[in-house]
Amino acid sequence: MTKRCAVYVRVSTDKEEQKKSLINQREIFENYIANRGWDLFKIYSDVQSGTKATKRPGFQQMLRDAKSHKFDIILAKELSRLARNGELSYRVLNSLQENSGIDIITLDGAINSLENQTSMFGLYAWVYENESQTMSRRIKYSFEVKARNGEFNGSIPPYGYTIVDKQLVLRNDFTVEVVQRIFKCYIAGQGFDHIARQLLKEKIPTSSQVAHKKNASSIWHGSTIKGILSNEHYIGNLVQQRETSISVTSTKRKKNVPDNVIRVEGTHEAIISKQNFDLVQQLLVQRSREHAHSKYHLFTSIAFCSDCGRGMHYKKNRKGYVCGSFDKHGHTLCSDHIIRESDLVDVITSDIKGLYTRISSKKFRDILDKRLQASESKRLKQIQQLKNKIETLSKEKNEALRLKIRSEITDEAYQDLVDENNTNISRFIATKEELENGSTNQVNEQQLNELFREIEHFIKHPTLNEEMLHRLIKKIEIKKDGSPRIYYRFSDPHLSFIFFQATHNIQRASSVGTYRLAAPFSLDTRLR
Incomplete structure (x- = not known):
């Protein structure tokens, strides 16, 4: 701002x-x-x-x-x-x-x-601050230099690591497998508290116990699990200086601006792959938008009502899912949107098998490569256009400021122009950043092969469990008549769009009325 x-x-x-x-x-x-x-x-x-x-x-x-x-x-x-x-x-x-x-x-x-x-x-200010500030700057500078050199500044390492010569090194014990298990369980659909209860039940030592803290607790908490799942250290990156003190005389701290956070990649051996870590970060955001229901079923936290947006609740007596609002409040807020679990499984299985048939050809790869190149060229052109618009609006603001200082325009006219330009600049910046983050240059052969392996693995082992479901699908919306709109998950939005363009908009019929495969310019690819 x-x-x-x-x-x-x-x-x-x-x-x-x-x-x-x-x-x-x-x-x-x-x-x-x-x-x-x-x-x-x-x-x-x-x-x-x-x-x-x-x-x-x-x-x-x-x-x-x-x-x-x-x-x-x-x-x-x-x-x-x-x-x-x-x-x-x-x-x-x-x-x-x-x-x-x-x-x-x-x-x-x-x-x-x-x-x-x-x-x-x-x-x-000189008497009370000068000496403290000088020392503070030296200490901060020292920590900054160490952090940029890949040295861990903390006294307690993340769970699964130990400190050797100021470097994070994998512990030679059970803790590494515990971290991997936590990520795997979360991808499979388990929540923070559920994972914590399982570790407590098995008497797995906690972080404070491993660190030999005084009065260390043996109880695992959901907040601890969440902290592990969002810790970038587990992919081999060192992230430090996230907070800074407000002043040398205050104990209050504030979050550092992103540019001042020190992130050094590849400083130590990773416990979790970047692909799984990125997937978990997306799931953390997705699941935070909907309170978990009392019991997890296959499509819990991934299936939502298309009308009210509430999560779908599994009903044992109906062998399927109904809208959460309907389940709690009845027809007053929403209709049931019922869909049988077996029907939804059949739809997804059929879609993936049909997709695999199309993508297993050299012709598909050639089409995909061409459309990736065309999309990248268009993306770069759009970014430059947005930069030009932002620069023009900024110049208009500066010129208006000069006119205001010289009393050539009124305060009201100046403020109206600034407010309007700021609104447009914010919108253009957001669009530009979205385009920059979606670079098709990032869509390399490794990513494509990983995607194909995921689909091929499902074809060979056609059992739709929670882990496979979350790897392939971002979310599912259930319409009033029980027909699903499925948003497939891929690592890159442009890949998602072009990938399904290259399949020539697969059409299929279904007993539950699923939609044709289409590809809007968004992170989501829908079955319409």
């Missing part, structure tokens, strides 16, 4: 030459804000000869607006414009940063809290 900047300008007397200084100060900030792509929220100004803050209405209004989170940054020419005779004390600065989340920048270099440069903030 674009940062909103409040500007404070001040002159010491009401003499004519000092009033002119207000105009000069306003112009100083023009390029500073424009060059950084920020938005000007408001210019607060005071003309007075006293030093007390109570005589500065502009300054007081700025502080009130800061508490209301109306802007993100306070910008002034010099520290003296904000603080004289201890007026803006260290405590005020600390309060603005911690409680309101407001950064302060002065152009004389005295303070830039956005970049943690506050060592010159007056006598009080």
